Amino acid sequence: MAPALSATPAKNGAGKEQQFLEINMGPQHPSTHGVLRLKLTLNGEIVEDVEPILGYLHRSKEKLAEFAVYLKFAPITDRMDYNAPGLNEWGYILAVEQLLDYQVPERAEYLRVLHGELNRIGNHLLWVGTMGLDLGAISPFWWCWRERERVLEFLEQLAGVRMHTNYVRFGGVKFDAPPGWLKRVQDYMAELPLKIQELEDLLVQNDIVRARMIGVGVLPKDRAVSYGVTGPMARASGIGFDLRRYQPYSVYDQFDFDIPIADTGDVYARLLVRLQELRETARIVDQACKRIPEGPIVDARVEGSKQLRVKPRKGETYTRIESAKGELGYYVVSDGTMKPYRVRIRGPSFVNLAPLREMCVGSKIPDLIATLGSIDIVLGDVDR
Amino acid sequence: MNWLADETRKPTDGTTPTKPPAAKTEGKPEPAKQAAPAAEPGKPAAAAASAGSPAAPKPAAVPAPPRPKTMTDDVKALLEKFPGAFTQLEDTDPKIPTLQLTDKLLLVPVMEFLQAERKFEHLALITGIDWKTHLEAVYNLWSYAKNVPLEIKVRLESKDAKIASLTGLWATADWHERENYDLMGITFEGHPNLKRILLPDEWRGHPLRKDYEWKKEQYVALDAKTGEDHVYAEPREGAW
Amino acid sequence: MALFDAVAVTDSVLDAVAGVAGLDSPRWLAQLLVWLIGSVLIFSIVLTTGGLFTLVFRRMFAFITQRIGPNRVGPFGLFQLVADGLKLISKEDIIPARVDRKLFRLAPYLAIAPFVMAFAPIPWSGDLIFSNIGAGILFVVGISALSPLAEITAGWASNNKYAIYGGVRAAALDFSYEIPMVLAVVGVILLTGSPNTNEIVMAQRQVWFFVPQILGLFIFFAAALAKAGLVPTDLPEAESELVAGYSTEYSGMRFGLFYVVLFANILFIGALVSTLFLGGWLSPLGDLHGTTILGFGPLPAVPVPDPIAWILGDGLVWFLLKTVFVCFVIFWLWLTLPRVRVDQYLNVAWKVMFPLALLNLVIAAFVRWFFLG
Numbered sequence: 001m002a003p004a005l006s007a008t009p010a011k012n013g014a015g016k017e018q019q020f021l022e023i024n025m026g027p028q029h030p031s032t033h034g035v036l037r038l039k040l041t042l043n044g045e046i047v048e049d050v051e052p053i054l055g056y057l058h059r060s061k062e063k064l065a066e067f068a069v070y071l072k073f074a075p076i077t078d079r080m081d082y083n084a085p086g087l088n089e090w091g092y093i094l095a096v097e098q099l100l101d102y103q104v105p106e107r108a109e110y111l112r113v114l115h116g117e118l119n120r121i122g123n124h125l126l127w128v129g130t131m132g133l134d135l136g137a138i139s140p141f142w143w144c145w146r147e148r149e150r151v152l153e154f155l156e157q158l159a160g161v162r163m164h165t166n167y168v169r170f171g172g173v174k175f176d177a178p179p180g181w182l183k184r185v186q187d188y189m190a191e192l193p194l195k196i197q198e199l200e201d202l203l204v205q206n207d208i209v210r211a212r213m214i215g216v217g218v219l220p221k222d223r224a225v226s227y228g229v230t231g232p233m234a235r236a237s238g239i240g241f242d243l244r245r246y247q248p249y250s251v252y253d254q255f256d257f258d259i260p261i262a263d264t265g266d267v268y269a270r271l272l273v274r275l276q277e278l279r280e281t282a283r284i285v286d287q288a289c290k291r292i293p294e295g296p297i298v299d300a301r302v303e304g305s306k307q308l309r310v311k312p313r314k315g316e317t318y319t320r321i322e323s324a325k326g327e328l329g330y331y332v333v334s335d336g337t338m339k340p341y342r343v344r345i346r347g348p349s350f351v352n353l354a355p356l357r358e359m360c361v362g363s364k365i366p367d368l369i370a371t372l373g374s375i376d377i378v379l380g381d382v383d384r
Numbered sequence: 385m386n387w388l389a390d391e392t393r394k395p396t397d398g399t400t401p402t403k404p405p406a407a408k409t410e411g412k413p414e415p416a417k418q419a420a421p422a423a424e425p426g427k428p429a430a431a432a433a434s435a436g437s438p439a440a441p442k443p444a445a446v447p448a449p450p451r452p453k454t455m456t457d458d459v460k461a462l463l464e465k466f467p468g469a470f471t472q473l474e475d476t477d478p479k480i481p482t483l484q485l486t487d488k489l490l491l492v493p494v495m496e497f498l499q500a501e502r503k504f505e506h507l508a509l510i511t512g513i514d515w516k517t518h519l520e521a522v523y524n525l526w527s528y529a530k531n532v533p534l535e536i537k538v539r540l541e542s543k544d545a546k547i548a549s550l551t552g553l554w555a556t557a558d559w560h561e562r563e564n565y566d567l568m569g570i571t572f573e574g575h576p577n578l579k580r581i582l583l584p585d586e587w588r589g590h591p592l593r594k595d596y597e598w599k600k601e602q603y604v605a606l607d608a609k610t611g612e613d614h615v616y617a618e619p620r621e622g623a624w
Numbered sequence: 625m626a627l628f629d630a631v632a633v634t635d636s637v638l639d640a641v642a643g644v645a646g647l648d649s650p651r652w653l654a655q656l657l658v659w660l661i662g663s664v665l666i667f668s669i670v671l672t673t674g675g676l677f678t679l680v681f682r683r684m685f686a687f688i689t690q691r692i693g694p695n696r697v698g699p700f701g702l703f704q705l706v707a708d709g710l711k712l713i714s715k716e717d718i719i720p721a722r723v724d725r726k727l728f729r730l731a732p733y734l735a736i737a738p739f740v741m742a743f744a745p746i747p748w749s750g751d752l753i754f755s756n757i758g759a760g761i762l763f764v765v766g767i768s769a770l771s772p773l774a775e776i777t778a779g780w781a782s783n784n785k786y787a788i789y790g791g792v793r794a795a796a797l798d799f800s801y802e803i804p805m806v807l808a809v810v811g812v813i814l815l816t817g818s819p820n821t822n823e824i825v826m827a828q829r830q831v832w833f834f835v836p837q838i839l840g841l842f843i844f845f846a847a848a849l850a851k852a853g854l855v856p857t858d859l860p861e862a863e864s865e866l867v868a869g870y871s872t873e874y875s876g877m878r879f880g881l882f883y884v885v886l887f888a889n890i891l892f893i894g895a896l897v898s899t900l901f902l903g904g905w906l907s908p909l910g911d912l913h914g915t916t917i918l919g920f921g922p923l924p925a926v927p928v929p930d931p932i933a934w935i936l937g938d939g940l941v942w943f944l945l946k947t948v949f950v951c952f953v954i955f956w957l958w959l960t961l962p963r964v965r966v967d968q969y970l971n972v973a974w975k976v977m978f979p980l981a982l983l984n985l986v987i988a989a990f991v992r993w994f995f996l997g
Contacts, residue, residue, distance in 0.1 A: 023785045024611060045789075045966060055582040062567070063591055063598065098477055136855060136963025142689030208856055208962050225505045225528070228556030239528070246531055317477035318509065318524050318535065331511045331522065342592075344511040354559045365789075366965045383582060 020048055027056045033130065033372070034379030045364045050357045054350075057383040065343035070096055071170065071307045073340065078164040080347065081381040084123035084324035085164045086115045086155070092343075093168045094249060095319035095330035099312030102171035102299040109251045110292040111173045114185065115158065115165065117285045121192070122151045123324035124278045127376050128199055131271065134373040135212055140199055147195050150188055157181055170310050172298025186289040189282045196278050204272065213268035217359045217371030220265055227355045231326025231348055233375060236273040237265035243322035254291070255284050267374040274376075311338055325349050325376055349381035456481050458502050458527075458534055465497060466490060473537070480524075482535040491538060492548050495523070498536075499553055503529040507550070510560040512568030514594045519545045521570055540570060549575040567592040584613040630658045662754050670740050674888030675705035681887065681955055688959050708880075715876035720783065723873065727781035732874070732881040735774035739885055739892065742767045745821045746895050749905045749940040753822060760821035761813065764896065765806055771851065772798035778882070779870035790869025793966055798851050800973035805847035807981035808840040811988035812900045825904030832903035836991040839984045841901045843977055848896065850969065852889040854954060856961040857969055890951050898946035905943040 021042045027035040035056035041049035061080065065073045077092040078085040090112055097104070104112075129144030152162040157178055159165035167174050203209050219229065224237040234241065240261045244252040260276035262269035302310065314336040320329035326348030333342040352375050360368045459481050463470055469490050473482045485491060498504040504525040511522040519540040526533050538547060549572035550557035561572040562581040569590035572578060579585060584604050589596050603616045631654050638649035638657070679694060679701060686693030694701035719728060745760040747753040757763055772795045779791020813819050815836065816827040824833075834841045850857040871882045898904060964972075 021785060055580075055584070058582045060591060132962065136858065137961060138685070139688055139959050142691065146690055202960070206962070208964055211968055212962065212965055223555070226555040228507055228554065241528055315477065316482075316522075318480060318533070319477075320508065327508065329509055329524070331509060331524070333513055342511075342513050344509065344513075346509045350559065350563075351556055354556060358555075364965065364967060366963070 033377055034382075036377070036379055036382070038368075038372075040365075040368070042365070047360050047363055047365060047368050050360050050368065052353060052356060054353075054383055057379040059380075059384065061384045062343055062345060065340050067339065069308055069338045070310050070312070070340060073343065074168070075164065075166045077345070078166060079380060080345065080384055081123075081323060081325060081328070081349070081378050082163065083126050083378050084119040086119035086167060087321065087323040088328065089166065090116050090168045091319065091321040091323065091328045092330050092332075093170055094321060095317055095332045096310070096312055096334075096340075097170060098317040098319055099315050099332065099334050100170060100310065102302055104172055104250075104299065105296045106251065106293050107176075107295040108172035108297045110288050111158075111177060111297060112168055113250055113252070113255075114177075114285060114288050114292075115155070115167055115173070117281050117288070118151050118154055118185070120281050120324045121278060121285070122148050122155075123376075124274050124281070125151070127274060128203070128271075128278075131370075131373045132203060134369050135209065137203070137209075140202055143195065143199065147192065154181070154185055154188070157184075169298055169302075169307055171302040172296070174298075176297050177292075182289045182292065186286055189286040189289070192282045193279055196275060196282075200275055204275070210268065212366065212370055213271060213374075214264075214266060216267045216363065216367045217374055218264070218266045219355055219359055223355065223358065224265065227358075228351045229326070229355065231322070231324075231352065231376075232273045232277060233270060233326065233352050235260060236262045236269035238263045243320060243327060247320075249319075249321060255287050257281075257284050257287075267370050270374045270376075309338060311336065320346070323348060325378070325381060326352055345384055347381040347384055349375075349377040349379075350384075353377050353382055456532065458498070458504075458532065459483060461502060462494070462497070466494060469494070480533045480535050482537065484537045484539065486539075488538045488540070488547055491536075492550070492553070494536065495550055495553055498525060498534065503527050504534060505529070507554040507556050507560075508533075510550075510557065510564055512564040512570050512592065514542075514568065514592065516542075516594050518542055519568065519570060521545075521547055521564070523550075545570040546573055547571075548573055549578075551575055566590070569593060584615050586613070586615040588615065588617075630662065631655050634658050666743050666754055667740055670743055670888050670891070671884055672705075673891045674884035674886075675709060676702075677887040677890055677951065678708065678883070679704050680951075681958070684952075684955050685959055712877045712880035717878075718875050720873050723783045724781040727777050728873075729878075731774050731778035731781060732878045732885075734777055735771065735885045736881055738767045738770040738774075739888065742892065743895070746899060747822045747825055747904055748943055750822075750938055752940065756820070756822060759819050761809055761824060761900070762819045764821075765809055768851070768892075769798075769802055775853075775870045778874070782870070782873040784873050787870050787872045790872070794853065794870060796966070796970060797853075797857065797973075800970050801847040801850040801977070804843050804973065804977035804981040805851065807978075807985055808837075808844035808847065809900065811837055811840045811981075811984050814985070814988040814992055821899055821904075825899060825906060828903045828906055832901065832906070834901040836995075837901060837984065837988060839980060839987065841897070843981050843984060844900065845893070845897060847973075847977065848893045849954065849957075850973070852893060853886065854890065855958040856964050858963060890954050891947065893954065894947035894950035895943075897950045898943060902946045902950070903942075904946075905938055905940060907938045907942045 023040050023042060025038040025040055027037045037053040037056065039049075039051040039053060040047060059079075061076055064076055068076075074089045074092055077088045080088045125144040125148045129141035129148075132138070132140035132144075155165055156162045158181060159167040159175055219227075219233070219237050221238040224234050224239060229237065229239075230241070238261065240259060242259045243249070244257075245259055257280045260273045260280065262273050312332075312334040314334060316331065316333045318329060318331045320327050322328075327346065328348050329346035331342075331344040331346070332340060335341040356372065356375065359371050363371075459472065462483065463472075469485060469487045471484045471486055473484050485494060504527045506526040506528055507523065508526050509522075509524040511524070513520040513522065519542055521538045521540060523536045523538075524533065525536070540547060545568075547570060549561055551561070551572075551574065558575070558577070559581060561570075561575055562578060564570045565572060565575075565578055566580040566582050567590060580587060583591070588602060591598065603619050604613050605616060605620055606612075607614055631651070634657050635649065635651055635654035638654050642649040682704070683693040683695075683701065694704040697703045697707050719725060742764045744755040745753065745757055745763055775794035775798070776791045779787040779789075779794070782788075812824060812833055815833060816824045818824070827833075849855075871879055874882060
């Protein structure tokens with residue numbers, strides 16, 4: 001039973017009752033960022049009800065995890081949030097490592113951080129581009145893609161593959177940074193803030209953008225906490241929590257970076273927060289390139305094919321990382337064998353999508369599009 | 385030190401220093417010093433001491449060996465407020481104290497207590513686990529104010545897995561519970577809209593259960609007139 | 625400068641031809657021939673330019689986004705529009721099952737017919753004008769007011785909720801922005817004293833109208849963009865919201881017609897803006913035969929050979945340059961700005977543009993009274 005509508009249709013001049021228009025947005029639609037189906041109930045241009053219908057990209061990953069050895073599930077996790085794949089697999093490997101006794105060498109930690117943060121840059125650039133496209137600005141999309149191309153090149157040089165790199169391993173990483181790679185990445189991090197400035201000049205001060213974004217899709221702080229919203233969307237609503245700062249995993253406690261927080265919780269705040277996060281991420285990558293020590297890249301006890309025969313001890317763990325969209329958590333249940341007993345994935349996009357109805361009811365269709373774009377969902381993460 | 389108030393955002397938990405490594409290498413007495421006035425006794429200081437000195441280039445995520453039932457302030461408060469309703473479990477993850485709620489009717493009061501008094505504002509995850517003899521619902525909570533986690537487990541019957549819904553307390557429970565109903569078959573009583581979320585509405589069975597016949601195929605077809613999905617046991621002729 | 629009297633010329637040609645057999649060709653035959661050939665000419669120019677602009681837009685878009693754009697098909701990619709046209713024509717003509725077939729078929733023609741007709745009174749040069757009717761600019765405005773009809777028809781006939789949204793939005797925008805646009809035009813008519821397009825151009829000999837009517841220029845430009853459905857106001861066709869708005873169900877050449885009309889609309893706005901506000905075919909250097917500018921003069925007659933005088937002086941070249949300049953500005957806006965929101969822009973139409981247009985009218989009257997006597 002769907003929740004009651006917020007208003008009842010009025011009677012028109014002839015005394016006949018009007019109907020709300022029920023229209024389907026998606027699953028194929030240029031703006032739903034994937035196969036998301038929204039059942040809209042519209043009163044003219046005003047959205048009376050939004051019902052997201054999920055599952056069009058459900059690939060039963062949680063069930064698949066029970067059939068494969070631990071390492072073989074890692075590439076499957078890559079394909080959840082396909083805008084920033086490296087962070088998904090890092091989260092999974094980190095979760096299983098809680099049940100193992102391997103020690104990750106420091107160089108490997110730095111490489112993991114570089115790999116993850118480059119993915120995060122790619123994700124935020126993609127988001128800025130598609131946000132502009134949702135609003136109708138067609139140029140920033142291409143500029144963001146040009147920068148993202150550079151990032152994907154770096155990932156290809158590091159891991160051999162542009163996306164879904166399958167790079168993180170238990171106890172370390174798979175490949176070492178090729179010679180000269182660190183310097184190239186560092187040089188690029190000096191260029192990136194200029195490109196971000198271009199994007200800001202085009203989008204942030206534009207009157208049309210401000211009129212379309214300010215006050216739109218507002219999620220107040222208490223509602224954001226109740227909805228379990230995390231990541232840049234939560235930081236735009238005033239929740240100043242970043243897992244990299246307050247529950248640091250890997251070597252994040254050694255970096256000097258700020259956390260952008262906004263108070264208004266509207267689409268404009270999310271834009272500003274993500275643009276600033278791009279800059280902060282560039283800082284992290286820059287520092288990582290400078291500070292990375294020499295050393296092995298994987299724990300010697302688990303090199304090569306031993307990765308496939310990894311046997312965590314019996315137990316359960318809930319481990320979370322700050323992925324590009326928010327808090328990505330893995331609840332791994334191990335029964336002491338080589339295959340997981342249960343893997344439950346907390347997808348940040350799944351959780352962040354829930355407040356859509358509350359944010360959009362009462363606003364207009366263009367606002368719905370802008371809000372949906374600002375949540376930064378990726379359907380692979382929502383449906384898993 | 386409440387994230388939800390705009391104060392300084394430094395945690396008081398000793399295991400999470402926020403200074404760069406230069407300060408860290410000479411700060412061996414620091415975490416112990418910070419841990420002493422900290423609210424959490426025992427576990428964090430012990431973890432800091434036994435997890436190796438901060439001076440060594442080790443990441444914070446080094447797993448300690450399994451620890452027996454840890455006692456934090458929240459655990460103590462829960463055991464005091466609801467005597468006899470909990471069993472403490474050996475936690476395999478040293479960072480998360482785990483309690484098992486033996487009386488599942490107390491779930492909502494317990495959660496209310498945790499949310500209101502102990503400041504666990506963030507419901508991170510609701511997990512369903514099928515242990516073949518019984519099901520289990522696991523609630524992972526996190527406190528922004530104190531930066532600590534807590535895990536509550538509830539044992540459910542396989543055939544008739546019912547438990548109260550937490551949608552009145554956290555809005556995020558809505559979709560988590562729907563997903564657990566969809567994939568694991570746990571019924572959450574009091575949920576306003578308990579229907580399947582990831583699978584089509586007419587799907588038969590709950591896939592994540594260990595006794596689910598995953599080799600048996602089900603076919604989904606789109607109704608041309610209404611656009612809704614229908615699920616069939618055999619493939620149909622005609623338009624797919 | 626006498627207008628090129630095509631009818632007389634055709635009549636004399638036909639007389640010469642018929643005189644061979646000793647006959648006299650009637651005038652109506654010459655008139656008919658002129659109409660036919662002229663219509664075909666205008667139609668082809670409009671559609672070809674529309675097609676050409678798709679290519680120009682793609683190259684500009686590519687340039688702004690650090691790409692190259694179509695450059696393989698023909699020199700500089702010029703035949704890309706031919707390739708696109710051939711592709712669209714050769715597609716299967718899909719008419720969805722439950723549309724209103726008659727209206728569905730009719731809508732593209734409703735889009736293109738009034739639009740091409742509106743090109744008739746535009747003066748391409750001092751002596752080149754297809755139909756020099758007395759009510760020139762009023763005819764243009766009146767005929768282009770029929771454009772929402774095509775959009776609503778397409779939206780309704782498509783039997784698709786997205787299309788209806790597109791059609792309704794188009795109707796709302798077009799009706800709202802009709803009034804400021806017409807008021808801006810009325811300001812220009814006030815300064816000229818006649819709605820005849822050629823006289824409007826010639827009345828700008830002293831000073832081009834964008835100087836006293838700068839407000840009118842911006843109002844007209846914004847209103848014309850809104851009526852044409854161009855960014856920042858391409859709401860009827862907002863791709864990210866309504867897939868393709870009123871042309872969602874159209875494919876093949878029917879869609880091609882809507883698409884070409886969109887780009888030819890850009891040419892139309894360019895031509896109108898340059899005629900009304902930028903001096904039409906007048907050259908900023910005067911006609912090189914001793915004119916006065918802003919009361920200064922007469923300027924010395926510049927002794928230049930005729931071909932150069934033809935380029936630098938008044939005439940077709942300057943009209944084209946101005947039109948192309950305005951089109952360039954429109955493309956520039958398209959590539960830079962995001963889309964406004966429907967209700968915000970309708971608010972702007974009624975609460976901002978309409979009062980400003982009235983103010984502009986008062987300014988025009990003032991200018992007329994003081995400066996033009």
